Amino acid sequence: GENVEQHPSTLSVQEGDSAVIKCTYSDSASNYFPWYKQELGKGPQLIIDIRSNVGEKKDQRIAVTLNKTAKHFSLHITETQPEDSAVYFCAAFTSGTYKYIFGTGTRLKVLA
Amino acid sequence: KAGVTQTPRYLIKTRGQQVTLSCSPISGHRSVSWYQQTPGQGLQFLFEYFSETQRNKGNFPGRFSGRQFSNSRSEMNVSTLELGDSALYLCASSSRPVDAANEKLFFGSGTQLSVL
Numbered sequence: 001g002e003n004v005e006q007h008p009s010t011l012s013v014q015e016g017d018s019a020v021i022k023c024t025y026s027d028s029a030s031n032y033f034p035w036y037k038q039e040l041g042k043g044p045q046l047i048i049d050i051r052s053n054v055g056e057k058k059d060q061r062i063a064v065t066l067n068k069t070a071k072h073f074s075l076h077i078t079e080t081q082p083e084d085s086a087v088y089f090c091a092a093f094t095s096g097t098y099k100y101i102f103g104t105g106t107r108l109k110v111l112a
Numbered sequence: 113k114a115g116v117t118q119t120p121r122y123l124i125k126t127r128g129q130q131v132t133l134s135c136s137p138i139s140g141h142r143s144v145s146w147y148q149q150t151p152g153q154g155l156q157f158l159f160e161y162f163s164e165t166q167r168n169k170g171n172f173p174g175r176f177s178g179r180q181f182s183n184s185r186s187e188m189n190v191s192t193l194e195l196g197d198s199a200l201y202l203c204a205s206s207s208r209p210v211d212a213a214n215e216k217l218f219f220g221s222g223t224q225l226s227v228l
Contacts, residue, residue: 006154034216043116043202043219044155089154098168098209100217102147102155 002027002094006103014111019077021106023090026071030101032093033073035064038105039086047088048075080110114139116205116220124226130191133223137184137205143167144186145217146178149200158201161186162209190225198227 003026013019025033031052036044050057050064050073057064063076073092077084090103117136125131137144146158157170161180178188184205190197201224204217 036219041221043118043204043221045219046216049216091155099157099170100145100155101157104152104154 002030002092002097002099002101004090004092004101004103006090006106008106009104010107010109012109012111013080015080015082017080019075019080019084019108019110021075021088021090021108022072023074023092023103024070024072025092025101027092027094027096027101028071029096030071030092030094033064033066034091034093034100035075036089036091037086038089044089077108080108082110082112084108085110116203116218118201118203118220118223120223121221122224122226124228125193126228127193127195129193130189131193131225133188133201133203133225135186135188135203135205135220137186137203138207138218141205141207141218142184143206143209143215144180144184145204145206146186146188147202147204148172149202149222150198155202158188160209167209193227195227198225200224 005024034049037047038044066073087105091100143162145160147155159169164180175191180186200222202222204219206215
């Protein structure tokens with residue numbers, strides 16, 4: 001079945017450094033890839049997304065890249081701040097089954 | 113604009129009981145999706161409702177069911193609870209069905225269910 005693998009499961013970075021989270025999807029029909037940030041006690045919040053006809057998208061300190069050939073997409077956070085500490089989820093929308101398949105999450109800790 | 117509201121925030125039940133969770137979507141949103149979140153498993157899709165009709169469902173046993181009312185509010189029911197049902201249950205709303213041009217999901221804060 002459809003699957004999204006996400007790595008790493010935990011990531012610690014020093015404040016000001018960059019963080020990269022990677023996801024790999026299995027269904028070649030996937031065409032939309034959102035990223036969610038979940039803070040403690042809250043539901044996931046959409047932070048950035050990318051569609052399959054775009055290779056890269058940037059929003060201030062956050063960027064997402066997509067390699068359709070390799071079925072990889074990544075989240076890049078630059079100049080990390082303590083408030084970036086949270087669990088991040090990637091997801092792939094599969095047009096065949098009309099479902100979002102989520103990765104297992106990455107717990108990011110930004111050390112002050 | 114109020115966000116997605118889920119009630120209650122916390123529930124403690126014992127094995128064999130049943131439970132009903134409630135979700136009120138963002139005003140104007142007609143699609144409600146339910147997800148189960150467990151540590152290490154990420155978010156697992158349960159089902160999606162649009163205009164009171166179930167449009168899609170995940171791979172969960174029949175003990176998990178849901179419905180949507182005419183005001184778009186949705187309820188999820190789990191019967192004969194098992195220990196493994198302990199999880200955070202998340203509801204997400206969108207303005208159109210999920211299959212409509214990659215509609216974005218807006219999540220509530222979830223209901224934390226503990227089964228003892």
